[in-house]
Amino acid sequence: MSPCVEHPWLKEGGAPDRPIDSAVLSRMKQFKAMNKLKQLALKVIAENLSPEEIKGLKQMFNNMDTDKSGTITVEELKEGLTKLGSKISEAEVQKLMEAVDVDKSGSIDYTEFLTTMMNKHKVEKEDDLLRAFQHFDKDNSGYITRDELEQAMAEYGMGDEASIKQVLDEVDKDKDGRIDYEEFVEMMRKGSYT
Template identity: 60%
Template sequence: VLLKNYGREVDVWSAGVIIYILLSGVPPFWDESEQGIFEQVLKGELDFTTDPWPSISESAKDLVRKMLNRDPRKRLTAHEALCHPWVCVDGVAPDKPLDSAVLSRLKQFSAMNKLKKMALRVIAESLSEEEIAGLKEMFKMLDTDNSGHITLEELKTGLRRVGATLMDSEIDALMEAADIDNSGTIDYGEFIAATMHMNKVEKDDKLFAAFQYFDKDGSGYITQDELQKACEEFGIGDTRIEDIIGDVDKDNDGKIDYNEFVEMMQKGNNPLGRKGQQSNVNFGLGDALKLR
């Protein structure tokens, strides 16, 4: 495609990219810029070492590898892809799309303070369709009645469907953690915030935009009043604003500056995974759905 010379083989490539995203939750080729992504595509180096790939079947990896062969003459045809053992009805296709990493991320989300949860919701709403394509499909899978909200029963059913072995009390806790506005359900924005890949939190533009959302007067600080108003906007009650600020306010001046905000947002994130991508977050809705 980048060389402006393509035929039907490009459709197999596109399908391979989609399968990679559905299985891992991240795109096969990544960089901070569009040009960088193009260069990664031209290199064609696939990562099958970062979680969750070690737990995904060799058959699935073989299919993805053959569909993403840079040489269109050696790439599988559509018919060959459909006949691959991982796809065939009688073949072996045990992998559960987006399960472990999503559960991992949701569990980590549950341990975050209210400010970080709200900030992630702000960042989630700024992401493009391409950045959250896999999560969108997972949300649709869980939202069985297409209401735009995931109920507790839908969450329990969905987690069991992907093989998660959690007690009802644990699922209740995950539900409560992801339900930022305490509505009793998880809406689309809350789901994306709780399960998105944490490389989004490493981007300066995303972090600064999120900080500005709370710093309404542009003073360079998030004050108690501004945080109180944000909690009201998100429908968050029964929250001690002083405690939230106290967790983040390193210099004890009673407010949060940008550096303190960034430190809070990046705290607890795992070390970098492949090619500069941030590895996934800890135990949360992400973990339950195994979105790593």
């Protein structure tokens, strides 16, 4: 079996119990590269995780949240990444923070942390994907329309025209101006989310 498959993040049980795992930086970078709809869909999935599915992550979050405020500030993020031996610039930390801070509050809350750090297998479970799709498909038409996409992105302050166009260009394979479930699933499973 390849060492990659044996990595604790890929196993069903979840994260290791180490204070802060080296996967933090790579996960945050992967999240930053995702389109806005995929980021929001992961947030919806993270909000519905059971305690068993997130064991280990709570401890990791608490270890980074050094002032125990319930959020990770840019300083705490930089400090946590530095503890991992990461030689990351101030500007790069700021970019990661902006990407992971979906609600633009200036800090990373627990749900945002889970969204970034959860196991890849969550993105492959049919019921989680369906629940996320239905969250965006407000009228239950079987499609995420441009209006529904705009509404969802506006909720999180990320609905600029360029982002919406980018999501539709990337995800709407049959170019009918809306995203069906198959297109949504393909988007969620595509890419290197390890």
